[in-house]
Amino acid sequence: MSEVSGNQLNRDTRALLARVPAVERVLSSAQAQPLIDEYGRTQVVDAIRAAADSLRRDLLAGTTFDESFSLETKLIDDASRTLAARARPHLRAVFNLTGTVLHTNLGRALLPDEAVRAVIEALTRPMNLEFDLATGSRGDRDDLIDELICELTGAEAATVVNNNAAAVLLTLSALASKKEVVVSRGELVEIGGAFRIPDIMSRAGAKLREIGTTNRTHLKDYDEAINARTALLMKVHCSNYAIEGFTKSVSVDEVAQLAHARGLPMAVDLGSGTLVDLAQFGLPTEPTVRETVEAGADLVTFSGDKLLGGPQAGLIVGRAELIRKIKKHPLKRALRVGKLTLAALEPVLQLYRAPELLRERLTTLRLLTRPAVDMQEQASRLQAVLQRTLGEAYSVTAEPMMSQIGSGALPVDQLPSFGLAMRNAAGKRGGRALMKLEEALRALPRPVLGRIADDALRLDLRCLEAADEATFVAQCAELRI
Known part of the structure; x- marks a missing residue:
């Protein structure tokens, strides 16, 4: 605020400025005490001081207030709003109504209750993260879950890092x-x-040897590329795109047989790796980790949150x-996971021991296999609620839709779904009206993303x-367009 000398201010303005209560006076009021109890005196002092400065600027700009208006109450209200805004977490729960189940920007997989309880336990109590309870000596954090992973995948050994890109990077750094x-x-x-396989190769210090063409690669291409400097043969499962038409690729077992015949290891990056045959749940088929191991792959990398x-x-x-060899590499320590990841991962893996109960207990699978008729009934219930909220400016209809799995998994496959479609009631193209509505939905206490x-x-x-439908309905009343 620029300084203004007293003789430049008229008498009324000086009188208004004099009405702005001192910060200490506001702090000593009964209205301020609940804020101090919740946020602490330091934050409340800063918020009230900022509110007082803002009020003085308004008065100097010509804003007038009725004589009966309590400026003390205004400062408390302004400070309260400021404090609430500052305390609001940046990481917030949202309604994912985009149609993408494993949405990368929204945190991908939702954890089942068993994993949530395990994480809370790990957050609030000391855990045997690297302590062998049987011997009383230091342990290896991988020992907590590698036996379970091996049981489910058929592999001899396992280790865990913070994401699949890190898994590929570590593998290449250690072996190539x-x-x-x-x-x-x-x-x-x-x-x-923009994180690409060639980039990972480069960062790992390995040299990429490209073979074949974009649409066709043959076994002889692998064979002819092998030389004295070859560290391993690698296949990458194309989980986030599909090439159709005149194509040819070489199977895992064929590449593995060639690699072993030439005395080389063979690695497969499965990306969105699954532990069960999804076809049994009515979903598109995706190669499982066990199938890949049994096909001869010496190493398989995959994600935990897809x-x-x-x-x-x-x-x-x-x-x-x-x-x-991978675990001995110095990068392993830099890329290792903490106790919260391990606490969440073990109960999720435990669920796979009872595949007949998996659809009910694993959140991701439950969402992917949700019957379209359930969503249709839900759309019918919510259509009237949303139409009343939006009024005559928009039309709301319940319509069939197509969901997708997301996060690069099965990119060309879609799942029959149902939802709500909102259009400009005047019959015009959506344009600004739809963008305005989309912005209003994002501004709700629990943002709605479509x-x-x-x-x-x-x-x-x-x-x-x-379980979330009531919350969605309740906050519709707060929608402001």
Whole structure:
């Protein structure tokens, strides 16, 4: 605020400025005490001082207040709003009505109750993270879950890092530094965020040896690329795109047989690796980790927070001698996971021991297999609620939609769904009206995220479970357009 001398202010303005109560006076009021109890005196002092400064600027700008208006109450109210805004976490719960179940920007897989309880336990109590309770000596954190991972995948050994990109980076750094890795050109995928397989190779100190073409690679291409500098053969499962038409790729077992015949290991990056055959749940088929191991892969890397349905993690499974070498690499310590990840991962893996109960207990699978009729009934219930809220400016209809799995898993496959479509009631193209509505939904206490497509704002209800429906309905009354 620029300084203004007393003689430049008229008498009325000086009188108004004199009415602004001192900070200490406001702090000593009964209205301030609940704020002090909740936020502490230091924060409240700062907020009231800022509110007083803002009020003085308003008065100097010509804003007038009725003589009966309590400026002390105004300062308390302004400070309260400021404190509440500052205390609001930046990481907030949202309604994912985008139609993408494993949404990378929204945290991917939702953890089942068993994992949530385990994380709370790990947050509030000391844990035997690296302590062997049987011997009383220091332990290895991988020992907590590697036996379970091996049981479910058929691998000899396993280790866990913080995501699948880290798993690939660590594998290449440990086994192929300053050597060549043979990969089909059609499998040089971009994982996301402009993070590509060639980039990982470079960061790991390995040299990429591309073979084949974008659409066709043959076994002889792998064979002819092998030389004295070859460290391993690698296949990357193209989980986030599909090439159709005149194509040819080489199977895992064929590449593995060639690698072993030439005395080399063979690695597979499965990306969204799943531990069960999804076809049994009516979902598109995706290669499982066990199938890949049984096909001859010496190492398999995959994510924990995609189709597996657990926390963010990168799992490496395979031959014991190779896993030992990977675990000894200095990068392993930098990329290792903490107790919260391990606490969440173990109960998720435990669920796979009872596959007949998996659809009910694993949140990701429950959402992916949710019957379209359930979402249709839900859309019918919510359509009238949302129409009343929006009034005559928009039309709300319950319509069939198509969901997708997301996070690069099965990119061309879609799941029949149902949801709500909101359009400009005047019949005009959506444009600004839909963007305004989309912004208003994002501004709700628990933001609602949909997608604009075909001149409609669409709310796919696949991820709106019954337990959250009441919250969604209740906050519709707060929608301001």
